[in-house]
Amino acid sequence: MLTIPPGRLLLTAAQMRGAETAAIGAGTTAETLMARAATAAARAIQAFAPGRPTLVLCGPGNNGGDGFGVALRLAAAGVAVRVAGWTPSTGPASAFAARWSRPVERLSNTAPAPLIVDALFGTGLARPLADDVQAALDRLRGAGATVVALDLPSGIDADTGAALGDPLAADMTVAFGFAKRGHGLGAGRRASGRVVIADIGLAAPAGCTRQVAPPKLKEMDDDVHKYARGGVLVIAGEQAGAARLTALAALRAGAGAVTLVGGRGVPADAIMACDDDAAFALLGSPKVRAVALGPGMAEGERGRDWLRRLLAATTPLVIDAGGLALLAGLGDRSVTAPLVVTPHAGEFARLFGAPGIDRVAAVAAAARQLRAVVVAKGRETIIAAPDGRVAINTHATPWLATAGSGDVLTGIVTALLAQGLAPFDAAQGAVWLHGDAGLRGGAGLIADDIPALLPAVLSALGAAS
Numbered sequence: 001m002l003t004i005p006p007g008r009l010l011l012t013a014a015q016m017r018g019a020e021t022a023a024i025g026a027g028t029t030a031e032t033l034m035a036r037a038a039t040a041a042a043r044a045i046q047a048f049a050p051g052r053p054t055l056v057l058c059g060p061g062n063n064g065g066d067g068f069g070v071a072l073r074l075a076a077a078g079v080a081v082r083v084a085g086w087t088p089s090t091g092p093a094s095a096f097a098a099r100w101s102r103p104v105e106r107l108s109n110t111a112p113a114p115l116i117v118d119a120l121f122g123t124g125l126a127r128p129l130a131d132d133v134q135a136a137l138d139r140l141r142g143a144g145a146t147v148v149a150l151d152l153p154s155g156i157d158a159d160t161g162a163a164l165g166d167p168l169a170a171d172m173t174v175a176f177g178f179a180k181r182g183h184g185l186g187a188g189r190r191a192s193g194r195v196v197i198a199d200i201g202l203a204a205p206a207g208c209t210r211q212v213a214p215p216k217l218k219e220m221d222d223d224v225h226k227y228a229r230g231g232v233l234v235i236a237g238e239q240a241g242a243a244r245l246t247a248l249a250a251l252r253a254g255a256g257a258v259t260l261v262g263g264r265g266v267p268a269d270a271i272m273a274c275d276d277d278a279a280f281a282l283l284g285s286p287k288v289r290a291v292a293l294g295p296g297m298a299e300g301e302r303g304r305d306w307l308r309r310l311l312a313a314t315t316p317l318v319i320d321a322g323g324l325a326l327l328a329g330l331g332d333r334s335v336t337a338p339l340v341v342t343p344h345a346g347e348f349a350r351l352f353g354a355p356g357i358d359r360v361a362a363v364a365a366a367a368r369q370l371r372a373v374v375v376a377k378g379r380e381t382i383i384a385a386p387d388g389r390v391a392i393n394t395h396a397t398p399w400l401a402t403a404g405s406g407d408v409l410t411g412i413v414t415a416l417l418a419q420g421l422a423p424f425d426a427a428q429g430a431v432w433l434h435g436d437a438g439l440r441g442g443a444g445l446i447a448d449d450i451p452a453l454l455p456a457v458l459s460a461l462g463a464a465s
């Protein structure tokens with residue numbers, strides 16, 4: 001499980017190299033950075049699994065150098081340490097390797113130890129693990145050792161989290177400077193275990209991806225009225241369940257009033273119903289501060305009409321489900337409204353094409369292309385703004401993969417927009433609240449439960465008064 005703290009930066013390998021170059025340009029040597037990394041990692045290892053006989057697997061590059069640095073420090077602390085793998089011959093890594101006076105064992109026949117430190121490859125992994133390296137990892141995996149990875153589990157792509165082999169699953173990963181995107185995505189997320197970030201004195205470049213943080217909620221004025229809290233209009237199709245889930249979620253997430261068009265006019269008591277003509281008349285009035293389009297909606301002229309009208313308006317808009325299918329079929333996707341779209345993987349592919357291995361890059365490109373905030377839902381939800389900002393949410397549970405869960409998210413995003421949050425902040429906040437509600441609900445969760453869990457989520461964030 002990933003435990004990168006909320007709000008943390010998630011860097012790419014290129015951004016890490018940029019940070020390193022900047023630090024070196026400002027006078028810190030590469031050896032100093034490596035020494036800081038090794039000292040921090042050795043400390044974290046001693047706190048996590050003190051005194052255990054250790055095998056350090058060292059690679060040919062600087063990740064291997066970190067490994068030698070850790071081996072030297074653990075040995076100096078009296079731990080029984082062996083090293084296997086490469087002996088780096090260039091750069092700062094070679095200096096650390098040269099100080100290791102004991103043997104360097106061959107990966108192919110080294111014996112396991114109760115603690116394995118994985119320092120084979122970090123951000124420089126450039127191709128799939130070679131067969132002999134993979135075979136060594138597979139053999140060592142069988143020993144059931146505790147595994148600590150330095151910077152990244154070896155075999156994980158730093159930028160995408162993709163597996164370039166089958167890494168040893170780490171119990172803890174000590175990330176140097178910053179967490180990497182690969183810690184939060186895909187196979188990397190599974191393989192990283194607990195991610196501890198070691199400060200080695202690097203400054204992050206601008207424009208890095210962030211882990212989604214809980215939203216900062218504004219205190220409510222005591223003389224507020226329902227429309228001042230943010231009125232929401234939900235334009236739904238005939239599927240009553242989806243429409244109702246979106247509308248209820250918007251109310252629970254703080255919208256003062258929700259008007260629903262469609263959903264066969266079946267509102268719960270607190271939801272107001274109206275028809276298309278009345279809803280058209282409401283648009284642009286202070287009673288509607290944000291609109292959701294698409295829950296339970298089939299393709300057809302009514303939806304297309306709404307879509308064209310809403311895209312050309314100025315009221316903040318969320319498009320999901322049937323609304324996304326309509327958007328995919330639209331020749332001219334020019335948008336004036338502040339827009340958030342919330343596609344799941346299938347909807348994303350239909351709108352923007354298959355994302356390929358680098359989901360973050362694909363979602364960022366989609367946001368630029370559509371000039372909208374794109375919320376690409378899934379196990380990790382990636383949120384991108386047209387100006388290039390990207391956030392990743394992992395604060396969620398697979399129990400959220402349940403029918404209607406996306407309709408609930410739509411309602412939450414719309415409610416936060418109606419309360420005046422900017423689209424990128426509303427999208428992040430909503431995804432976090434939705435994820436937190438899912439985690440609170442846990443096993444057996446269904447979409448109907450999520451709106452009812454929101455009061456506890458909001459109260460815990462200090463929104464009770």
Ligand SMILES: NC(=O)C1=CN([C@@H]2O[C@H](COP(=O)(O)OP(=O)(O)OC[C@H]3O[C@@H](n4cnc5c(N)ncnc54)[C@H](OP(=O)(O)O)[C@@H]3O)[C@@H](O)[C@H]2O)[C@@H](O)CC1
Nearest residue numbers: 020033034060061062063121122123124125126127128151
């Ligand atoms: N950034 C910073 O400030 C700091 C970074 N630090 C550390 O540096 C790490 C990055 O180091 P790095 O750039 O040397 O890359 P690394 O991960 O050791 O791998 C490169 C080596 O592996 C090789 N190689 C690649 N793929 C391979 C494969 N499949 N199979 C076999 N070989 C393969 C590649 O060979 P080549 O591709 O050149 O043939 C090269 O020799 C980073 O993760 C962190 O631990 C810290 O010291 C603190 C400061």
Ligand SMILES: Nc1ncnc2c1ncn2[C@@H]1O[C@H](COP(=O)(O)OP(=O)(O)O)[C@@H](O)[C@H]1O
Nearest residue numbers: 344377378379397398400401403404405406407
């Ligand atoms: N494996 C998972 N782990 C965490 N969250 C998930 C997972 N799978 C789906 N989700 C979340 O559940 C929601 C599902 O949305 P969606 O696919 O639109 O459902 P529906 O169409 O049934 O409403 C999204 O918020 C998504 O991020």
Ligand SMILES: [K+]
Nearest residue numbers: 118121152154
């Ligand atoms: K590693």
